Amino acid sequence: MNKLISVIIPVYNVEKYIRDCIDSLTIQVVAGFSFEESVEVIFIDDGSPDNSVEIIREYQNTYKNIYLIQQENAGQSVARNNAIKIASGEYVFFLDSDDLLPPDALSPLYKLAKETDSEVIVSHSKAFNSRRSWFIEDHAEVASAALRKVKFFHHSILVKTPAPWAKLYKRNLLLRNNIEFPVGIKLAEDWIFVMKAMYKANHISTTPHISYLYRGRDDEDNPSCTQIVNEKVFYDLTKVYELTLQFGLPDRQTYLAKLFVLRGLLYRLTKYSADCTIDEVKPVYKHLRHFLNSHIGDKPLRVFTPPRRLPLLLIYHGFYSEAHRVMNGVFKKSCLNKGIKKSDNDIIQDYHSLKNKKLKAKIRKIKNKVKSSCINTAWKAKYGISKVVSAALYKDSDNIVLVGERLGKTANDSSYHVFCHVQDAKKYKGNKEYYYVIDGKAKTKENLDGFPNVIKYGSLKHFIIFNRASTYVFSDSMRDVFHQWQRVAEEHKHKRKIFLQHGIFALNRATGYYDKNSMEKRHELPDKFIVSSDFEKQLICKQFGFDKSEVSVTGLSRFDKLPKQQSKRSSRILILPTWRDWLSNVNEKQFINSQYYKKINELISSDSFNKMLAEHNMSADVCLHHKMHAHLKALPCSNKITIHSMNDIDVQSLIVSADIMITDYSSASFDMLYQRKPVLYYWFDAQKFFSTRGGPLVCPRTGIPGPVVTSEKNLIEELKGIISNNINMDKKYEKVANKFFTYRDNKNSKRIVDLIEA
Numbered sequence: 001m002n003k004l005i006s007v008i009i010p011v012y013n014v015e016k017y018i019r020d021c022i023d024s025l026t027i028q029v030v031a032g033f034s035f036e037e038s039v040e041v042i043f044i045d046d047g048s049p050d051n052s053v054e055i056i057r058e059y060q061n062t063y064k065n066i067y068l069i070q071q072e073n074a075g076q077s078v079a080r081n082n083a084i085k086i087a088s089g090e091y092v093f094f095l096d097s098d099d100l101l102p103p104d105a106l107s108p109l110y111k112l113a114k115e116t117d118s119e120v121i122v123s124h125s126k127a128f129n130s131r132r133s134w135f136i137e138d139h140a141e142v143a144s145a146a147l148r149k150v151k152f153f154h155h156s157i158l159v160k161t162p163a164p165w166a167k168l169y170k171r172n173l174l175l176r177n178n179i180e181f182p183v184g185i186k187l188a189e190d191w192i193f194v195m196k197a198m199y200k201a202n203h204i205s206t207t208p209h210i211s212y213l214y215r216g217r218d219d220e221d222n223p224s225c226t227q228i229v230n231e232k233v234f235y236d237l238t239k240v241y242e243l244t245l246q247f248g249l250p251d252r253q254t255y256l257a258k259l260f261v262l263r264g265l266l267y268r269l270t271k272y273s274a275d276c277t278i279d280e281v282k283p284v285y286k287h288l289r290h291f292l293n294s295h296i297g298d299k300p301l302r303v304f305t306p307p308r309r310l311p312l313l314l315i316y317h318g319f320y321s322e323a324h325r326v327m328n329g330v331f332k333k334s335c336l337n338k339g340i341k342k343s344d345n346d347i348i349q350d351y352h353s354l355k356n357k358k359l360k361a362k363i364r365k366i367k368n369k370v371k372s373s374c375i376n377t378a379w380k381a382k383y384g385i386s387k388v389v390s391a392a393l394y395k396d397s398d399n400i401v402l403v404g405e406r407l408g409k410t411a412n413d414s415s416y417h418v419f420c421h422v423q424d425a426k427k428y429k430g431n432k433e434y435y436y437v438i439d440g441k442a443k444t445k446e447n448l449d450g451f452p453n454v455i456k457y458g459s460l461k462h463f464i465i466f467n468r469a470s471t472y473v474f475s476d477s478m479r480d481v482f483h484q485w486q487r488v489a490e491e492h493k494h495k496r497k498i499f500l501q502h503g504i505f506a507l508n509r510a511t512g513y514y515d516k517n518s519m520e521k522r523h524e525l526p527d528k529f530i531v532s533s534d535f536e537k538q539l540i541c542k543q544f545g546f547d548k549s550e551v552s553v554t555g556l557s558r559f560d561k562l563p564k565q566q567s568k569r570s571s572r573i574l575i576l577p578t579w580r581d582w583l584s585n586v587n588e589k590q591f592i593n594s595q596y597y598k599k600i601n602e603l604i605s606s607d608s609f610n611k612m613l614a615e616h617n618m619s620a621d622v623c624l625h626h627k628m629h630a631h632l633k634a635l636p637c638s639n640k641i642t643i644h645s646m647n648d649i650d651v652q653s654l655i656v657s658a659d660i661m662i663t664d665y666s667s668a669s670f671d672m673l674y675q676r677k678p679v680l681y682y683w684f685d686a687q688k689f690f691s692t693r694g695g696p697l698v699c700p701r702t703g704i705p706g707p708v709v710t711s712e713k714n715l716i717e718e719l720k721g722i723i724s725n726n727i728n729m730d731k732k733y734e735k736v737a738n739k740f741f742t743y744r745d746n747k748n749s750k751r752i753v754d755l756i757e758a
Contacts, residue, residue: 006089144695503667
C-alpha cells in the first residue's frame with residue numbers, strides 16, 4: 001500500500017545522534033498500521049564527512065521502508081527539496097537528524113488531518129539538552145490554541161511557529177504550489193517554507209499533542225547550523241524578512257514577523273559582538289542600520305527590555321562604536337550624549353538604568369560572595385554534625401519517612417493530609433515513623449498542633465532526620481524536605497522518593513518542570529508518581545514520559561477531606577486565579593499595570609458582577625496565590641467580596657464551602673469537580689500563559705470540564721446560566737470531569753501510605 005506519511009531527514013555530520021533519531025522513528029504506529037506499513041523514511045546525505053551513512057545502511061538491512069539519497073554538499077534546503085520530489089506519502093513530516101520523536105508522535109497528527117481535511121497540521125514540541133528540558137514558547141502558544149480549520153491570515157499567532165518540524169503537510173499541497181525551501185540561505189529559510197505552506201493551504205488545524213523533541217546541542221565542536229554565528233547569518237535573517245513581504249501579511253502578522261527577526265538578530269549579535277572587534281563587526285552594523293530604517297522602523301525596537309533595546313536604537317541611529325561598547329557591557333557618557341543629541345528618551349533612560357544596574361550588580365556580587373561564604377561554612381558544619389549524630393542515634397533504623405510541602409512553608413496540601421492519616425491511630429497500622437518538616441513562621445503550622453514528630457525546617461534536628469530517613473514524600477520538589485537537595489542528591493539518591501503533586505495535571509504542563517527528563521536532571525525522579533485516575537496516568541505516561549510502573553493511581557490525599565457531594569448551598573463563589581511567572585519580580589506599580597491585575601480587579605469591581613451577587617444574595621471569596629501575597633492590599637474588597645491569601649488560610653475550607661469556582665488554570669478546580677460542583681474557566685490571557693507554561697495536557701476544545709470564557713461579559717452570562725440551573729453541573733462537563741477520578745471513597749491517603757509501607 002502507499003505510505004501514509006513520508007518523513008524527510010537531511011543528514012550531515014550527526015553520527016553521534018542518528019541512532020537515537022532512527023530508533024525513535026521505528027516505534028511509530030500510524031492509524032493502526034506498523035512503522036514499516038505506514039511510514040516512508042527518506043534520508044538525504046548532504047555529503048556528510050562522518051559515519052552517518054554507514055549507520056543508516058545498517059538500519060536499511062532491517063527496514064525496507066528506509067531510503068537513502070546521497071548528494072554533494074549543497075545545504076539543508078536542497079536536500080529537503082530533493083526529498084519532497086520523490087516522496088510518495090500522503091503527508092510529509094520533516095525531522096532533523098539530531099532530534100527525536102516521542103512515542104505515538106505521528107498518529108494523532110494524521111488522525112487530525114483526516115478528521116479536519118486540513119492541509120497543514122501544527123503540533124506541540126519540546127526542547128531538551130543534557131541538563132534540562134523546556135517548552136518553546138511560540139510553538140506552545142500556537143499548538144495550545146487547538147485551532148480548527150482556520151485560514152493563515154485569520155490568526156496572527158500562526159506566524160510564530162517558524163520551524164518546519166512538528167508539522168504535517170499534505171504532499172499534494174507542496175507539489176501543486178511548488179512550495180520549496182529557499183536555496184542559498186542557511187538561517188530561518190524554513191520559516192518562508194512554513195509560511196508559504198500555511199498561506200496556500202485550504203486551512204490549518206493545531207493540536208497540543210507533542211510530536212517533536214528538539215535537541216539543543218551541547219557539543220561545541222559540532223554545533224548545529226542555527227548555533228553558528230558569522231557575518232552571513234545577519235544577511236540571511238534580513239533577507240528572510242524581505243521574503244515575507246511576498247505574502248502581504250496583515251499589520252499584526254507583519255509586526256510579529258518583525259519581532260521574530262529582531263530577536264534572531266539580537267541573539268546572534270550579542271555573541272558576534274563579543275567575539276569581534278569594532279572594525280570586524282562594523283559592516284554588519286551598517287547593514288543592520290539600513291535594514292532597520294528601511295523595513296522595521298524604531299517602534300518595534302522600543303518594546304524590548306533596556307539591555308536589548310539600547311544597542312538596537314544606537315545601531316538604528318548609526319552610532320556603531322557606541323553600540324559595540326554597550327553590547328560588551330561598557331557604558332560611557334558619550335552614549336548618554338548620543339541620546340541627548342537625538343532627543344531619544346529611551347536611549348537616555350536605558351543608559352542610566354543599565355549603568356546603575358551594572359554598578360549595583362558588582363556591589364551585590366561582592367556582598368553575596370561574602371555572605372555565601374559564611375552561610376556555606378555554617379551549613380557544612382551543621383550537615384557534618386547531623387550525619388554523625390544521625391548515625392549514632394538511629395543505628396538500626398531505616399523506617400523513617402520525612403514529609404514536606406511547598407519548601408516547608410505550608411501544612412494544608414497533599415503532604416499534610418498524608419501526615420494526618422498516619423497520626424490517626426485508628427487508621428494507621430504501619431511500622432514506619434513519619435516526620436513533618438515546616439518553617440517555624442508558617443501561618444498554617446497551627447494545623448500541626450498536637451501532632452508528634454513535627455520538626456522545624458532548617459533546624460539541626462531536621463538535618464538529622466533528613467540524613468536518617470529512608471523515604472522522602474514531597475508535593476512540589478525535593479526542596480520541600482531539604483532546601484539544599486542538589487548539594488546532597490548524589491549521597492541520598494538510593495532513598496525512595498514519593499511525589500504526591502499539588503493537584504491533577506490537565507490544565508497546564510508547569511513549564512515542563514514535572515516531566516521525567518526534567519525531574520531526572522534535578523535528581524528528583526520519584527520512585528512513585530501519585531495520580532488521581534487511570535486517565536491522568538495515561539496523560540503522565542504519554543505527555544511526561546514516565547513508565548507505567550512509575551505511576552500509581554491512588555487518588556490525591558487532599559481529596560479525602562472533601563465531601564463527595566455538597567448537601568447544603570452556601571451561596572458563595574470562590575475566585576481562585578493562578579500565578580503568572582512573569583510577574584514574580586515586578587514592583588507594585590508594574591503589577592498594578594499588568595493585565596493579570598487589571599482583569600482580576602475589573603471582575604471583582606465591576607457593577608455587573610456585584611449586581612449579580614446582590615440579586616442572588618451571593619458573596620465571593622477571592623483567594624490569591626502565595627506569590628501574590630505582597631500585592632494583597634492592591635485589590636479592593638467589599639461587603640460582598642472578601643480577599644484572602646493562600647499563605648494565611650486553609651484553601652480547602654474555601655473549596656468545601658463554595659458553590660461555584662471561577663479559576664483560570666488552577667488544578668484546585670478538580671477539588672470542586674470531585675464534589676460535583678460547577679467550575680468556570682476564565683482564560684483572559686490563554687495564549688501568553690500557555691506559551692510560557694507549555695499548554696494543557698488535554699485538548700482545550702474537548703477536555704476541559706467546564707465552560708471556558710475569555711471575557712468578563714461571557715463569564716457573567718455563564719454564571720447566570722449556572723445559577724438558573726440551580727447551581728448544578730452541566731451533564732457534559734460532569735462526564736469529562738469523572739474521567740479524572742478513579743476513586744471517590746476518601747481512602748486516597750490510606751492507599752498512598754500502603755504504597756509507602758510496601
